[in-house]
Amino acid sequence: MNSAKNLLTLMVLISLSAMIGCTDEAPSDLPAPGLGGVTINKYMAVGNSLAAGYQSSGLYKSAQLYSYPKLISDQLKLAGAKLGTFEQPYWPDPGNPDPKTGKAARYVIISLADPNNPVIGPKGESVTAAAPENALTLPRPYDNLGLPGAPLAGFMDTLGTYQGGFGPAIIRAAGGLPKSQFLSVKALQPQLVTFWLGNNDVLGYATSGGTSPSAPTPLATFSFLFNQAIDTLKKSVPNVKIMVGTIPNVTTIPFFTTIGPKVAASLAVVGASMYYQKAGETGVGSGSTKFNNPAGDPMICLTGSAYAGYIGAGAGMPNVQGGKFYRDVAASAGAPVSAVIPAGVDTTKPFGLHPQNPWPNALVLDSSEIAKATKAVSDFNASIKSIAAAHGAVVVDFNAMFTDIAANGITISGVKYTSAYITGGLFSLDGVHPSSRGAGVIANEVIRVMNSSFKTNVTGVDISKLPALPIPLGKYMAGDNMIPNVAPQSWGHFLGLWQN
Amino acid sequence: MNILSKSIAVCMLLLISSLSLHAGGFQLNEHGARAMAQGGAWAARAYDGSAIFFNPAGLGFQKIRSLYLGTTIIMPAASFYGPTNLGQNAKNEMVSQVFTPINLYATVPVMENLVVGIGINNPYGLGTEWPEDWTGRYITQKIDLMSFFFTPTAAYKVSDNLSIGVGLNYATGNVTLSRMVSPGDAQVKLDLSGTGMGFTGGVIFKPTEALSVGVSYRSSVKIDAEGTAEFTPSSALFPAGDAAATLELPATAFVGVAYKVMDNLEVEADYQFVGWSSYKELKIDFKKNNTSSVSPKNYEDTYILRLGGEYTMEAMQIRFGYLFDRNPVADHYTEPLLPDSDRNGFNIGVGYKINETMSVDASYLFLKFAERKVTGTEVEFDGVYQSNANLFGINFGYTF
Structure with a gap:
């Protein structure tokens, strides 16, 4: 019996030591965030509504918090970049007013009374702020210079002609700040700039059914402006790393x-x-x-x-x-x-x-307009790529990415996202601008290219942690017959963004 | 008798409390503490009631009525670091759970050389639970799979060195799972149950006094499970309603060789085949909107190597064992639903004969899962899994 007791004691001891011995240590070969010796103390985003975090036809804080530049800045900080606060022109929810109605411009799902025809548009929400929350107090340019509605010409424009309807609120020339996106970048001398402009040089043509404007920006104009922008940027901000984005084919968006x-x-x-x-x-x-x-x-x-x-x-x-x-x-x-x-x-x-x-x-x-828009996109992209190469700028091929998503969808953490309206999960209710998760996909593509080009180890955005589309699932139905009824008056302001 | 009735009462209590709990680890091979302590290398000997699981031929050599009942306390732990395909390295810990599959065997010699018995145990079960709001919540939040096998068995001793046994498996299965679905954020909860049939058979041959060879086979069991799917919030997009799925529990086979090294020392080595290739996909039919959700699994056939032995000192037996369990899941299909990897198991245990009719067996198994790093996964959820499990087994035996 004595030996039995000893054995039992031994067993218990071995068991305990086994359990204690297996406190796990983190695996050794996990991604370790870091900048790989690259110094990034300032990151700025040059862009349009896509950069601004404009969603569902409105600019509002709960969407801007997930703009792709903001998501990138968060990941840069995790990798050790000393960016401080990444300043954005947050417009308190429910966001900017529609100039015609004075009510919030953003779309929501208004009615699901007929599940086959969800009614989508502005809901008449009262606007709580007339301008971004820190527009009067921030004594320097925003880091996110996304100007909804701005075409490529908006980069150098100091007069507000091409800065879109939000130009005065974001550039704030009247407040004595630098008068353009370019001058803002020059003033803050960032080490990293994402430059994604030019979408509006073809998008407005396409979303207006080829009527307003009646043609995309001519290629010669586009190439001149793009070359001027990158060249000037390079000369005025020595050592800046520039990442330029290609223009996604507009005909693959749910719009x-x-x-x-x-x-x-x-x-x-x-x-x-x-x-x-x-x-x-x-x-x-x-x-x-x-x-x-x-x-x-x-x-x-x-x-x-x-x-x-x-x-x-x-x-x-x-x-x-x-x-x-x-x-x-x-x-x-x-x-x-x-x-x-x-x-x-x-x-x-x-x-x-x-x-x-x-x-x-x-x-x-129609088919001729589709062809015209598609040609403009491919011409612009060829121009972007060659100008970028000539100036040592890195290209993020959003067109290739969105073309692939339109064809195959993209699976992330068990969810298959597609380019479908609402159900696809990547686009907001206006059918043009990305949802928060769509912005995450864009940010991750930028980060992927950044890591491969600059040898940084910036971790990606955990897409499934970003807010999903706010769909009141209680009554929403995505049948084959669903024709969303987007209130016509709501498009006035949206289209107006492209018409300067 | 007093001790006996107490023991039985304790066992019944354990049994009853276990019924309301769940089994863990999709396939379970711990169905008797004596076998478990020896790495599960038991098919060539199968001296106790657990022969009904390991090799029904073992009953043929058992000459007296017996009851053998117990439970295994399973405490798995797992962590996931990732998703690395998004550059993430965060640690996600599986929620701690304790599983207690049971085993209960009764055997009765009914005539010269013929022994019948019945077994009740949980050969397949699984349970993983991750935090509700974790990053993989669109893949899984919680799953529990539980099966009960009822196995009436008969064995015939053909000669003093040969026995054959056969059994029927009547199985009940239940699976519950919950996860999030996109778009938006809705949670689906499934609860499916069904029954199925299968069979088992085995042979034990003893060419010499010291050598024993055993072979056994248990067929796959197909369970057509039906139940309900509930969505929260419920919606026209995801209507609640009836759901159905077919679960095919894989076939398994043992080949074992045991050798009596000394009068008081026996050792055994087993090879166990597991026909996991039957698990091609998890297809759930939603009857309300006539759609299906199909998750490809494409498990592969696999094996387990088992080594063990037993050293007898008077009323006491000391047992030891080792096992290597090759995981059936290719990297591409590895997911947090069941984060499997190759396992090394280290076993020890003791048996104690209380008196002529009563015995108790205790065993401990530490399962170390190889750290598993997966990339390019089907569900685009790459990362590193770290898992282990502590298992404690206890059985009471009574012969009369």
Whole structure:
């Protein structure tokens, strides 16, 4: 019995020592954040609405907190960069006002009464602040210089002509601060700049259905401006590392890919064709489609979502249903309806199903316009790449990334994200701008390129920790028939961003 | 008798409390403390009621009625560092849980050379739980899989050196799991149950007094499980409703050789095959909206090497063992649902004969999982897993 006791004691001791001995140590070959000897004490973002953290057609703090420059700055700090506070022009929620209504411009899901037609748009939220919260107190330029609506020309512009509607609030020239994005960067002398501009040199053309402006920025102008920007930046900020982004193909964003297939499915049921105005047409529409030729099909803008439900309306009901689009245009312009109905259009004909009451040009990108936008994107990108190479700037190929996501989606921590409107998870409710998780994907691509180009070890953003789209799941439904009804008046301000 | 009734009462209490708990580790091979203490190398001897699990032929050599019942207390621990594909290195710790699979065997010789028995145990079970808000919550938050096998068995002693045994497996299975789903943030909770049938069989041959060879096989068991899926918040996008899945519990086979080195020392080496390739995918059908969620698993057939021995000193037996368990999951399919890796197990234990009819066995197993670094995973969730487990087994035996 004695030996039995001893044995038992021994067993217990071995057990305990085994348990104690297995307190685990962290694995040795984990990613260790660090800058690899690179000094980054100041990082600044030059960009447009994408950099600003503009989401769902508005600029508001709870989205700006997850702008891709902010996410990058957070990861840089984790790697040891002494950036201090990364200053952004936070606009307290619910964000900036729509100039026409005075109410918050951002979109929310307003109504889910009909789950097949969620109504999305501004909800009439009262604006709580007239300007970014520290616009008057911060005595230096913001680190995030994202200017919603700014084209490439906005970089050097000191007059506010190309700075978009938010220029005065963000650049703050009137407050005595440097008068342009360029001068702001020059004043703060960062070691790292992300430069992602040029999207608006083609996006406005595309989102307005090829109507406003009626063409993308000419390539010669674009190349001149891009070269001037990088060259000047390089000379004025010695030793700066510049990372430039390519322009994603605008036709893969949900703004263009959401409504067409829904309309096509509805038309297929009755075997009807849709009649629409082609590029340049204002009256009778010469385009017709059954959406059975993927190469030649027009794309319907998300702005057309509010009118998709009126297709076929009009017969015997002058200006009531078939003329809904023109009544909205008239109301927006403060003009009589008769003044805005173009010659040749008869709103008593079934809307969208008759050449004399065609689907309006502003709500559709026909095949020639798609080709024009696509060519502009590829030309711009070729220009960006060659100019970057000539100046030792690093290229982040967002176009390649978004093209791949549009084709294959992207899986992160068990979630497959796609380019689909709402359900895809990467785009906000305006169908153009990334969601917070979409911004995380952008930030991670920048960080990936940064690490491979500069031999830094900056850790990526943990995407699944970022806020998901605020979808009231209680009643929301994503069926095949879902045609989101985005309130038409809400687009006025959104489109206005591109029209300076 | 007083001690006996107390022992049985304790065992019944353990058993009852265990029924409400869960089994851990998708496949469990700890079904008797005597076998467990010897690295599970038991198929060539199978001297006790756990023969019903390890090799039913073992019953053929057991001449008296017996009860053998016990439990294994399993305390796994795991950490995940990552996701490294996003450059993350944060440590995520699995929530601590304790699992107590049970085993209960009764055997009765019914005529010359024929012994029948029944076993109840939990050969497959799994439980992992991660913090609700952790970074992998879209892959898994919590899963529990539990199976009960009821195995009526008969063994026939063909001659003094040959026995054969067969059994039927009636299995019940239950799986519950919860995780987040995208878009937005909704949580799905699944609760599925079902039953299935299988069989088992084995042979033990003793070519010499000192040498024993055993072979056994247990078929796979297919469980068609049905139940419910609940979403929080519930929605038209994710409607609550009926759900179904098929769980195929893999086949397994033992080949063992035991040798009596001295009168009081026996050693055994076993090779166990596990047919994990039956686990191709986890497909859950949601009947309400007629959709399925398919997670590819593509497990591979694998094996376990077992070495063990038993040294007898009067009423006391000292046992020791080692096992190597090759994990069935390729790097590409490794995920926190069941963060497996190759395991080395170190076993010790004692047996004590209280009197002519009663005995008690205790065992301890420390399972060290090889640190596992995975990249390029199916779910895009790369990182380093560190796991280990402490297992304590206890069994009471009564012969009459």
